[in-house]
Amino acid sequence: MSLADPNAPLSVSQLNRQVKFLLETQYPAVPVTGELSNVSRPASGHMYFTLKDQNAQIRCALFKSVLARSAYKPKEGDQVLLRGKLSLYEGRGDYQIIVSSIQPEGEGALQAAFFKLKEKLEREGLFAPEHKQPLPAAIRRVGIVTSRTGAALHDILTVLKRRFPAIGVILYPVQVQGADAPGQIIAAIETANRLNQVDVLIVGRGGGSLEDLWSFNDERVARAVFASQLPIVSAVGHEVDVSISDFVADVRAATPSQAAELVSPDQADLYSLINHRRDQLTRRWLSISQTAQQRLSHLRQRLRDPGTLLREWQQRLDDRERRLVHALKNQQRLRLQRFESLEKRLHRASPLARLKTDQQRLGQWRQRLQRLGLEQLKPRRQQLASLAGQLNTLSPLNTLERGYSITRAENGQVIQQASQTKAGDQITTLLRDGTLTSRVE
Structure with a gap:
């Protein structure tokens, strides 16, 4: 294939086709070493990944037929030696290597550094459960340490608005990748703690390759997260991504969206709880009211009719009157009997002088007896008359x-x-x- 006249305009497809032709014809199969990243294997069975080093990266395609012949199965983070032809994927204009063979060369440098730091911090106790702070029961304001333009911020705000729009949000914008990212993340965490304007911090970013997430594997960032007095929820990458910050943080969320769910109540649940508490109060009030009504009814039944009580007292007065009349009659009868006895004794003593004296004494006793009887009967008659007047009707x-x-x-x-x-x-x-x-x- 010959190159077209450089002065003639080309379509994008024509240009990509010519570049692909040059790459495939001018460069033979070349050996390349690097670290595997962003490994994916769709339903077709082919494998696609990025080969990278400290300074650059290139896309690679490993077709199903080549993969089937290889005893080695590539995985994320492996350091490999591969051989392949340079090519161009015309549809996207991506420069890539079509892999013809691949073999491992040990763990990638970034992966090795990750595990080395993880073991170090774990020995120091930064991952220990006793250092984890629980999330506050009532969170009124959330701090977010992430990129102002990243998808993570949008996902977090969307979830918070859906679940609990009243919750406050303060953004501490930082770079989430690059050489300056760790320092900015540390400064944001320290600022949030110093100002103490939020109840909890979400620290994280959206998904990416291992090197894209490397700022959250920085030892300085890990120690800043550990030193935070505010509870921190780490939300770095996708569900399969794991960072050092995830291990150090008080709570790890699989995604930024999940982090937003962890720090916000669901307003539907709150409405349901309010309705439940209202129903409980209503039932309690009805129960108390019913109990009070029953008690009032019981007391009314126990309360006796005043007319009944009055009739009982009238009956008692009648009984006392009868007893009083009977006692007076008995007393009078006894005195008469005594008088008769004395009189008989007087008749038995026949001397006239003694008879006269006895008659005088008898007269005196009779007068005293009458006077005493009258004196004793007078207050009782008065009392009887009073009671009789009061109880005359009964x-x-x-x-x-x-x-x-x-x-x-x-x-x-x-x-x-x-x-x-x-x-x-x-x-x-x-x-x-x-x-x-x-x-x-």
């Missing part, structure tokens, strides 16, 4: 006024049944205007 005498009567035995007991008497007993019937004395036959 007095048995009113019952007698209506035509009823009360019959008592000789001992004063009220007769309620005929079986309480026998033939020959003397009974007294109390009527409205007097009494009748009868004898049972």
